Amino acid sequence: SQKIEQNSEALNIQEGKTATLTCNYTNYSPAYLQWYRQDPGRGPVFLLLIRENEKEKRKERLKVTFDTTLKQSLFHITASQPADSATYLCAPYGDDKIIFGKGTRLHILP
């Protein structure tokens, strides 16, 4: 069955450093992949979308890569700030459905 894996452990990163989150998928060939941010007690908020024919996408301090050979997407936040602390969800789309990963909790330490 299709499976999405994100870092199950929380990620602690020092302020100013680059945070890198991983999303791996199996038994799945997504046409594209989205990343969402979710703060405690709130609904997810869309951040970035990357298509299968794109290697990399950037938006301000955010960068997403998509490697269909490795079946993996990496999400980077450069010059991280405490305000970036949240849970980040990856959501590949394929086979007429979108599947959300469980998310990775990111803590940016001041």
Place this chain on the structure above:
Amino acid sequence: NAGVTQTPKFQVLKTGQSMTLQCAQDMNHNSMYWYRQDPGMGLRLIYYSASEGTTDKGEVPNGYNVSRLNKREFSLRLESAAPSQTSVYFCASTVLAALQETQYFGPGTRLLVL
């Protein structure tokens, strides 16, 4: 422009009680969705409505019913609540009738079934 709104924010039910979760969007989106989110699990799709007048089952539809009242509103009903339905419920919408689009989420309804 409020986006996607959900009511109530919190609810406690006893096993066997019924209730309806309300969702409305003011973005003129065609499609609307209901998800549930449980600890240690990703968001799981319960039902969706590609357009006004249509509804389809998602991954976990058992125990739920939905109504697309008009283009703005999409409600989720629990006819006989069970403890397994304790969860956080999110409504979402997209511009077109496609799950693959960017989804706009509401703030969620936290439901506890005793």
